Each structure stands twice: as C-alpha cells, then as structure tokens.
Amino acid sequence: MERKDIIVIGGGAAALSFSVMAGSSRRVTVLERGARVGKKLLATGNGRCNLTGVGICAEDYNIPERVGGFLKRFPPEAAVRFFNSLGLETRVIGGRVYPYSECASSVSDALIAAAADVGAEFLTRREVREVRRTEDGFVVSVAVLGERGEEKGRESYLARNVVLATGSYATTGKDSLALFAALGHRVRPFAPSLTPLVTDRASVKGLNGVRVKCVASLGGIRAEGEILFRDYGLSGIAALDLSALVARGKVRAGEEISLDLAPERTEEELAEHFEKFSYYPASRALKGMFHSRLAERIEERAGARADARTLARVIKRYTLTLSGTADASAAQVMSGGLAMAQFDDDLCSRQVPGAYAIGEALDVDGICGGANLQWAWMSAFAAAQALKKGKMLLHDRAGTAPYSCLA
Ligand SMILES: Cc1cc2nc3c(=O)[nH]c(=O)nc-3n(C[C@H](O)[C@H](O)[C@H](O)COP(=O)(O)OP(=O)(O)OC[C@H]3O[C@@H](n4cnc5c(N)ncnc54)[C@H](O)[C@@H]3O)c2cc1C
Numbered sequence: 001m002e003r004k005d006i007i008v009i010g011g012g013a014a015a016l017s018f019s020v021m022a023g024s025s026r027r028v029t030v031l032e033r034g035a036r037v038g039k040k041l042l043a044t045g046n047g048r049c050n051l052t053g054v055g056i057c058a059e060d061y062n063i064p065e066r067v068g069g070f071l072k073r074f075p076p077e078a079a080v081r082f083f084n085s086l087g088l089e090t091r092v093i094g095g096r097v098y099p100y101s102e103c104a105s106s107v108s109d110a111l112i113a114a115a116a117d118v119g120a121e122f123l124t125r126r127e128v129r130e131v132r133r134t135e136d137g138f139v140v141s142v143a144v145l146g147e148r149g150e151e152k153g154r155e156s157y158l159a160r161n162v163v164l165a166t167g168s169y170a171t172t173g174k175d176s177l178a179l180f181a182a183l184g185h186r187v188r189p190f191a192p193s194l195t196p197l198v199t200d201r202a203s204v205k206g207l208n209g210v211r212v213k214c215v216a217s218l219g220g221i222r223a224e225g226e227i228l229f230r231d232y233g234l235s236g237i238a239a240l241d242l243s244a245l246v247a248r249g250k251v252r253a254g255e256e257i258s259l260d261l262a263p264e265r266t267e268e269e270l271a272e273h274f275e276k277f278s279y280y281p282a283s284r285a286l287k288g289m290f291h292s293r294l295a296e297r298i299e300e301r302a303g304a305r306a307d308a309r310t311l312a313r314v315i316k317r318y319t320l321t322l323s324g325t326a327d328a329s330a331a332q333v334m335s336g337g338l339a340m341a342q343f344d345d346d347l348c349s350r351q352v353p354g355a356y357a358i359g360e361a362l363d364v365d366g367i368c369g370g371a372n373l374q375w376a377w378m379s380a381f382a383a384a385q386a387l388k389k390g391k392m393l394l395h396d397r398a399g400t401a402p403y404s405c406l407a
Pocket residue numbers: 009010011012013014015031032033034037038039040041043044045046049050051052126127128129165166167168170171173174175176331332333358359360361369370371372373374376
C-alpha cells in the first residue's frame with residue numbers, strides 16, 4: 001500500500017485552494033473522480049467565476065454563528081489578496097469579485113499552476129470508495145475509472161491525514177458524504193439551494209422569459225435583484241436567494257411570495273403617476289413601465305376599470321404561491337452536508353482526529369454573490385493552517401489520536 005502524507009478526496013475549488021495553502025511543508029495528493037480537477041469552477045458565475053464578494057457577511061450563510069469566525073480569519077479581502085498573489089488579477093462588478101479576464105478558467109488555471117509549484121499531486125479518474133481508520137493512519141480505497149466511468153482497477157493508500165472535499169451533487173455529480181458518515185459523522189440530507197422557485201402556474205402563465213428588477217419577499221425575508229419569469233415559476237438572482245430559505249426548511253410550500261415590481265417608487269407615487277394618465281386606458285400607462293405581457297397580467301389582476309390606487313397596489317404586491325424549488329440539476333449549491341458541530345474551528349473532526357472536511361461537503365451554504373466560493377476558500381484556509389502547524393502532533397500529545405505513525 002502506497003503511503004501518502006495528506007490525501008484530499010475530491011478535486012474542486014476547496015481542494016485546489018487547500019493544496020496551494022498547505023504549501024510545500026506537507027505533501028498533498030488530490031484524488032478526483034473526474035477526468036480533470038476544478039471542472040465545476042469553469043461553470044461558476046456563468047463562466048466568469050464570481051469568486052467572492054465585497055461585504056460578504058456571516059448572515060449570508062445558514063449558520064452565521066459558526067461561519068463568522070472563519071470569515072474573520074479569511075475575509076473576502078484575504079481571498080482577493082490570495083488570488084492576486086497567484087498572479088490572478090481581479091475586478092469588482094456590482095460588489096462581486098471576478099477574475100480580470102472574466103473567464104472562470106483563469107481561476108482554475110491559477111490554482112492548478114500554484115498547486116503544482118508547491119508539489120501537490122493530482123490523481124484523476126480515482127473515485128474514493130472507502131476511508132478506514134487504522135492504527136497506522138487512514139486507509140483510502142480507490143476505484144480507478146476508465147474513460148466511460150467504468151471501473152478498471154483498485155488502489156489503496158495509507159495517509160496520515162484525510163481531507164474530505166467532495167462537494168455536493170448540485171448540477172451534476174454524486175454524493176460522497178457516506179465516506180465520512182461511515183466514520184461516525186452526522187449528515188443533514190442535501191436539499192437544492194440557489195435554484196429556481198416553483199410557484200402556482202396561474203401567476204406565471206404567459207410570462208415565460210420576462211425579466212424585471214424587483215424586491216421579492218418570502219417568509220419575512222426580502223431579496224433584491226432580477227426576477228426571470230419561467231413557465232414553472234421564478235428564476236433570477238432574487239428567486240435563487242429566496243430558494244435558500246426553502247432548502248433550509250425555513251418556509252414551506254403554500255407560503256406567499258410577494259414581488260414589489262417597482263421598488264424605487266412608493267405606492268403613493270405610483271398611484272399619483274397613474275392618476276396623471278387616467279384619461280388613457282390603464283394598459284397604456286402600464287405598458288409604458290413594464291414588459292407588455294407583464295403589464296397585461298397586472299391589469300388583469302387589478303380588474304376591469306381599476307383605479308390608480310388599485311394598480312399601484314398590485315404593482316407593489318404581485319403575489320404568487322410557493323410550490324417548492326427546482327431539483328438539484330438546476331441548483332448552484334446544496335444545503336445540507338456534514339454536521340458542523342462535529343468539526344472544530346480548524347475543521348478537524350471531533351469524532352476522528354486527523355480527518356478534516358472543507359467546502360460544500362460541510363453543512364454550510366450561502367446566498368448568491370460569491371459567498372459559496374468564499375466558503376470554499378476560507379474553509380480550505382482553516383484546515384490548511386491547522387495541518388501546516390502540525391495540529392495532528394498536538395492531538396497525538398493529548399493522546400486522542402489512536403495512530404502510532406503520526407508523530
Ligand atoms: C452552475 C454553478 C454556478 C455557480 N456559480 C458560483 C459563483 O459564481 N460563485 C460562488 O461563490 N459559487 C458558485 N457556485 C457554487 C460553487 O461552485 C460551489 O460552492 C463550489 O464549487 C464548492 O466547491 P467544493 O470544492 O466544495 O466542491 P465541488 O466543486 O463540487 O468539488 C467536489 C469534487 O469532488 C469530486 N468527488 C466527489 N466525490 C468523490 C469521490 N468519492 N472520489 C473522488 N472525487 C470525488 C467531484 O467530482 C468534484 O470534482 C456555482 C455552482 C454551480 C453548479
């Protein structure tokens with residue numbers, strides 16, 4: 001059995017940044033199921049990779065009380081400095097940070113090159129099937145996959161530390177949390193987040209493809225940004241952000257979604273506006289403000305010969321009924337994962353000393369705007385710092401680690 005120092009399971013954003021941050025003091029081997037590492041990164045931010053955001057705060061995540069400490073240690077500015085130090089220039093567009101090239105491949109290329117510089121090893125088409133704790137360390141059992149994903153052989157490694165970085169099955173992929181569940185970790189089942197909202201069909205009928213800048217409210221939470229009407233419900237940033245509430249079990253099907261279709265105007269201002277044009281049919285004034293199909297729906301809701309006040313009220317409160325969310329194939333992240341309570345502030349397992357988890361595999365999910373990649377970087381930073389400082393040796397001295405080979 002080949003011996004390795006640190007094995008990282010999964011080769012996504014968290015694993016790549018971890019490999020760089022761990023530096024050359026510890027040898028990192030990344031085992032990735034796919035044909036290449038960093039594949040999901042290429043799809044982020046519509047191919048532009050929104051790698052972090054100005055002003056990301058703990059409240060942007062499902063468990064602010066835990067995420068706050070990680071943000072303090074590695075805030076968005078540190079993420080920008082980290083990427084700049086790899087030679088990657090960045091630009092800020094509307095508070096979101098992108099690579100200067102606005103090409104996601106620039107981010108993965110920079111990480112892969114820097115990881116190679118510090119001697120990280122990437123083994124692709126390696127699917128980890130089992131992680132076992134033994135007296136001598138972690139035995140990692142791997143299936144070697146062929147081009148069509150067929151199993152071609154088996155390998156086993158003995159590692160001093162393992163880092164689970166298997167992400168989630170948002171968009172594509174497979175759930176590998178079972179690898180750590182088998183070691184005694186609790187898992188909150190994954191639910192699709194940052195995904196379109198499914199609503200009653202009547203409220204969106206005929207509106208497929210219409211976009212509007214609005215404020216959307218659900219369960220007392222407001223989300224500002226674009227809404228894109230679909231024939232099954234709502235997409236766009238504001239809808240995606242609200243889907244996190246559904247994923248986290250904070251709201252349920254049947255609740256009301258309310259759209260303020262003209263957030264920069266008060267109801268009174270709108271009523272005055274329509275009053276001024278009351279000699280026109282309402283449809284004409286509405287079409288002067290909204291996409292013609294949306295204008296028709298507003299007029300329909302307000303009723304025949306609606307007065308200016310009623311039109312204003314419908315515009316400020318265009319309501320729909322929530323049915324649920326789209327499935328994982330449309331989601332940017334999954335809410336759920338390994339319970340954070342079982343990991344310390346270095347993301348070292350309290351159950352199994354020497355085992356770490358980073359990125360989306362943990363039960364941390366954020367809203368749109370770079371919060372999820374920011375979590376990948378800051379969780380990688382926490383684990384890398386601990387492993388660089390030889391945290392396992394401290395565990396050994398405390399007598400909590402059962403291995404003999406670690407000192
Ligand atoms: C379409 C899309 C757009 C997005 N855009 C943004 C954005 O602009 N900004 C932002 O902040 N976030 C964005 N996200 C979310 C962000 O991409 C994820 O939060 C982030 O990639 C998570 O990183 P990770 O390394 O934890 O997991 P992943 O990137 O999911 O990587 C996990 C890796 O582990 C591998 N793996 C899994 N199981 C095994 C196994 N058993 N053995 C070996 N390998 C295994 C997988 O093949 C995968 O390569 C987007 C997501 C999607 C899907």
